[in-house]
Amino acid sequence: MAAKGDGGTQERMACIVGEQSDKARIGQCLPGGPGFYKVSARRPLCSPCPEHSRALENASTFCVCQDSYARSPSDPPSASCTPTYAQVTVSTGAGAPWEEDEIRRDRVEPQSVSLSWREPIPAGAPGANGTEYEIRYYEKGQSEQTYSTVKTGEPAVTVTNLKPATRYVFQIRAASPGPSWETQSFNPSIEVQTPGEAASGSKDQSPAVVVTIVTISALLVLGSVMSVLAIWRRTCSYGKGGRDAHDEEELYFHFKVPTRRTFVDPHSCGDPLLAVHLFAKELDAKSVTLERSLGTGRFGELCFGCLQLPGRQELPVAVHTLREGCSDLQRLSFLAEALTLGQFDHSHVVRLEGVVTRGSTLMIITEYMSHGALDGFLRRHEGQLVAVQLMGLLPGLASAMTYLSEMGYVHRGLAARRVLVSGDLICKISGFGRGPRDRAEAVYTTMSGRSPALWAAPETLQFGHFSSASDVWSFGVVMWEVMAFGERPYWDMSGQDVIKAVEDGFRLPPPRHCPSPLHRLMLDCWQKDPGERPRFCQIHGLLSKMVQDPEPPKCADTTCARYSCHLAYPRPPTPLADRAFSTFPSFCSVGAWLEALDLGRYKDSFAAAGYGSLEAVATMTAQDLVSLGISSVEHREDLLSGISALRARVLQLQGRGVQV
Structure with missing residues (x-):
C-alpha cells in the first residue's frame, strides 16, 4: 500500500497479509520472501518462521511445520512446532514392583497426565540416591510394541502430548544404574482416561465460578436476542402506521445488527x-x-x-x-x-x-458462471422447467438481496439479465459496476429495448430516487421474468408507454402457470407507495414457504386482514394459473372471453350490467364483480386475473393505461 499525504501529514495504509513495507520506496509493498510470513495487515514487516517450521512461497501468511512436528490447534501461528511423539531410550535397575493402588493419579488433563508413587528404597537408605524410574505408556487397544517411554529420577512424572478423550495404559519400573537394569520387569498396568477439551475446563472451575459464568452468558445471550428482535421488528414490518416512507427508510438503514458490516461507497x-x-x-x-x-x-x-x-x-x-x-x-x-x-x-x-x-x-x-445471464438461460430452457423449479430459483436471490439491503447497499439496476447462473444452477446477483449517477441517467436516456424503465419504481422514474424499496419493485419484475421464462417485461411496449401505464395503475398480469400467491407477492412489490412494499426479509420468508409448501390452506374468512392471509399465508393457485393469458388470445365478445375462463354462467350478469365490450370489462374492479352478485371468491379471482390480461391487451393496442 502506498502512503498518501494531506497538508504535511501522512496517513499510511498497512500492507496486506503476506506483504511488508518497502523501505526503499515509501508507500510500496513487497511480498515476504521464503522463510518469512505475515498473518495480520496491522504488522508493518514480515516475521521469520518459528522453530521447526518453514514457508517456501513468497507472500506467505503462515508457516507449515516440518515433518514429524506439529502445533496444537490452540497455538497461535507464531508458536514453534514440537515433535508429534516422544521416544526416549532408558535403562533401569533393580527395584520392587508396586501395587496398582500405590500409584496416584495426581492430575489428569486432556493432553497430559501426572502420576506419583512411593519410593521402592526409603530416602537416605543405601542406593536410594541412584534410583531411576522408567515409565512406559501407550494407547489402550494398540500393540504394546508401539509404546513410548520417559525416565525420571523422582517418584513422580508428568507425561505430555497426549490425545484428549483417550484411554492410556501406564507401566513403571525402577532400578539402580548398572548391568542388571534391563533385567527388571514393569509393575502391573494401570489405565488412565484423558478427558475431552470441554470436560477439562469444567473440572478446573469451582461451582461458584461456573454458576457466575453461566449466568453472565445467559444474560448476554438474552440481551442479544432481545436486541435482534427489536431490530427485526423495525426492519421487517410493513410501514403502514402513518409513518412517512422516508422515515421508514431511515429506521431501516440506521438500526442494524452490530455484527453486520456496513457497505462503504467506493466513490468516498x-x-x-x-x-x-x-x-x-x-x-x-x-x-x-x-x-x-x-x-x-x-x-x-x-x-x-x-x-x-x-x-x-x-x-x-x-x-x-x-x-x-x-x-x-x-x-x-x-x-x-x-x-x-x-x-x-x-x-x-x-x-x-x-x-x-x-x-x-x-x-x-x-x-x-457457466450458464450466463438468467434471462437467456430461461429462454433457452423454456418448457423444460415446471413452476416449482422456477420458484426454487427465487429464495436464494431474495436471501442475497436481504443481505445487501442489511449492509445498506442499493443495487439500482436489478434485472434478470444481471443475475448469473452457475453450472449447478445456483443463481447469483451481479451487475455492481455502475454508480448512482450512471443508473439515474440511464432511466431517462433510453426508452426502448432493455430500458431500465421496465424495472424502475415510480419514484425512480419521477424523482430519480433509489432505495431498498425501489430494489423491491425491481425484484418483483425479476420474479415475473423468471416465471415467464425470460420474457421481456411489458412485451413490446415502449418505455414511455410503460411509464404511463405504471402511473395509471397498470401492473403485469401473472405469467402462464404462475401460482396466484406468487403473483400476489409481485403485486405487493409493485405498490406505488414505497412504504407499503414488503421488505426483502419478508419476501425471502414468503418465497421459502411457497417452495416448501406449495399448497397452504385457504383463508377461511374472506374478510380477513389483507396481510394475515395474503402475505403471512398465501392462498393456493387458482385454475387460472394453468391458462396461457400472457399470450393474449383474441376474443370476439365478452361471452367468448367468459367461456375461455369456464365462467360462461355469468354472461347474463355482465350483459345486464352493461359490460358489452372487452374494453369495458378491462376497466372492471373487484368491487364491480361483487356488485354483479358473484359470491364465489375463487371465481372472482379468476375473473380479476383475466381482466388484468385484458388490460394488457388494451394497453398494447391503444397505448393507454387503465386505473386499478
Whole structure:
C-alpha cells in the first residue's frame, strides 16, 4: 500500500497479509520472501518462521511445520512446532514392583497426565540416591510394541502430548544404574482416561465460578436476542402506521445488527487503486490464463480464463479487462466495481477472486458462471422447467438481496439479465459496476429495448430516487421474468408507454402457470407507495414457504386482514394459473372471453350490467364483480386475473393505461 499525504501529514495504509513495507520506496509493498510470513495487515514487516517450521512461497501468511512436528490447534501461528511423539531410550535397575493402588493419579488433563508413587528404597537408605524410574505408556487397544517411554529420577512424572478423550495404559519400573537394569520387569498396568477439551475446563472451575459464568452468558445471550428482535421488528414490518416512507427508510438503514458490516461507497474512498486492496486480493498476473473471449463489456473485454494459485487446483474464472485508452473516469468506475464486489460475502452474490493492478492490464477476476445471464438461460430452457423449479430459483436471490439491503447497499439496476447462473444452477446477483449517477441517467436516456424503465419504481422514474424499496419493485419484475421464462417485461411496449401505464395503475398480469400467491407477492412489490412494499426479509420468508409448501390452506374468512392471509399465508393457485393469458388470445365478445375462463354462467350478469365490450370489462374492479352478485371468491379471482390480461391487451393496442 502506498502512503498518501494531506497538508504535511501522512496517513499510511498497512500492507496486506503476506506483504511488508518497502523501505526503499515509501508507500510500496513487497511480498515476504521464503522463510518469512505475515498473518495480520496491522504488522508493518514480515516475521521469520518459528522453530521447526518453514514457508517456501513468497507472500506467505503462515508457516507449515516440518515433518514429524506439529502445533496444537490452540497455538497461535507464531508458536514453534514440537515433535508429534516422544521416544526416549532408558535403562533401569533393580527395584520392587508396586501395587496398582500405590500409584496416584495426581492430575489428569486432556493432553497430559501426572502420576506419583512411593519410593521402592526409603530416602537416605543405601542406593536410594541412584534410583531411576522408567515409565512406559501407550494407547489402550494398540500393540504394546508401539509404546513410548520417559525416565525420571523422582517418584513422580508428568507425561505430555497426549490425545484428549483417550484411554492410556501406564507401566513403571525402577532400578539402580548398572548391568542388571534391563533385567527388571514393569509393575502391573494401570489405565488412565484423558478427558475431552470441554470436560477439562469444567473440572478446573469451582461451582461458584461456573454458576457466575453461566449466568453472565445467559444474560448476554438474552440481551442479544432481545436486541435482534427489536431490530427485526423495525426492519421487517410493513410501514403502514402513518409513518412517512422516508422515515421508514431511515429506521431501516440506521438500526442494524452490530455484527453486520456496513457497505462503504467506493466513490468516498479517495484513490480506488489504493483502496481496492482493502477488500480484494492482489493476484499475480502470471497466475491468470486467458483462454477465450466471452464478449465485450462496458470497459473492455470479458474473457473465460483459469486461475492457478500455489497449492490449489486450477479454477475456472471470468476475467474483466480494462481496454487501452480508457479515460480516468472509466478507470475509476472499473475499479469501483471491484471495490463494491469485494465487500460482499454471500453464497448468492457473485464471488470476487481478486484483482490484477500491477501489470500493464487492469483485471477483475470473478467466479465463472457457466450458464450466463438468467434471462437467456430461461429462454433457452423454456418448457423444460415446471413452476416449482422456477420458484426454487427465487429464495436464494431474495436471501442475497436481504443481505445487501442489511449492509445498506442499493443495487439500482436489478434485472434478470444481471443475475448469473452457475453450472449447478445456483443463481447469483451481479451487475455492481455502475454508480448512482450512471443508473439515474440511464432511466431517462433510453426508452426502448432493455430500458431500465421496465424495472424502475415510480419514484425512480419521477424523482430519480433509489432505495431498498425501489430494489423491491425491481425484484418483483425479476420474479415475473423468471416465471415467464425470460420474457421481456411489458412485451413490446415502449418505455414511455410503460411509464404511463405504471402511473395509471397498470401492473403485469401473472405469467402462464404462475401460482396466484406468487403473483400476489409481485403485486405487493409493485405498490406505488414505497412504504407499503414488503421488505426483502419478508419476501425471502414468503418465497421459502411457497417452495416448501406449495399448497397452504385457504383463508377461511374472506374478510380477513389483507396481510394475515395474503402475505403471512398465501392462498393456493387458482385454475387460472394453468391458462396461457400472457399470450393474449383474441376474443370476439365478452361471452367468448367468459367461456375461455369456464365462467360462461355469468354472461347474463355482465350483459345486464352493461359490460358489452372487452374494453369495458378491462376497466372492471373487484368491487364491480361483487356488485354483479358473484359470491364465489375463487371465481372472482379468476375473473380479476383475466381482466388484468385484458388490460394488457388494451394497453398494447391503444397505448393507454387503465386505473386499478
